[in-house]
Amino acid sequence: MNVELISFYPFEVSNRRPRLLGYADVNLDGKIIIRGIRLFESKHGGYFISMPEFYQTERDVVEVKDREILEKIRRLIVDYYKENLRE
Secondary structure, X not given: OOEEEEEXXXXXXOOOOOEEEEEEEEEEOOOXXXXXXXXXXXXXXXXXXXXXXXXXXOOEOOOOOXXXXXXXXXXXXXXXXXXXXXX
């Protein structure tokens, strides 16, 4: 499966951990677009993503069952952040 970054929106609220670093939109095989994936920096310095969710019910809008695809999405977003926005 091809995972392509459409856009990344840097967003930093505070220095508290986990810290929100930005939002990303990705395209999966040109067939599915996921908007609003959040990139966080953990308190131990690592990075993790969170899929978009409905705020009223706090349920995931998108749930990726395949670990390989989820890792491709995470790696794409983290690599973009490290190469273009990390200070």
